[in-house]
Amino acid sequence: MLEQLGTMGRYLGQSLRLMVGLPDYQTYVAHMESTHPDREPMSYEEFFRERQEARYGGGQGKCC
Known part of the structure; x- marks a missing residue:
């Protein structure tokens, strides 16, 4: 039971991040x-x- 709660907590933390x-x-x-x-x-x-480059595209597509 406690092991399952720990696993659920790790998945929840990963999802939130x-x-x-x-x-x-x-x-x-x-x-x-x-x-x-x-x-x-x-x-x-x-x-x-x-990961930042993948998310933000290294400045491409910005208006400013």
Whole structure:
């Protein structure tokens, strides 16, 4: 029962971070380790910068 509540809490936290645009670095690292073990994951700073570029497009499409 407590394990299920912990799992639900993690999913809720992840969902809330995604809703406000904060990427989940730990999920990315786990994905890289499980599906791409031959590739080194980006550092947190590189990951954050890449996610910002993906979200905001590096300034393209702005009116100002």
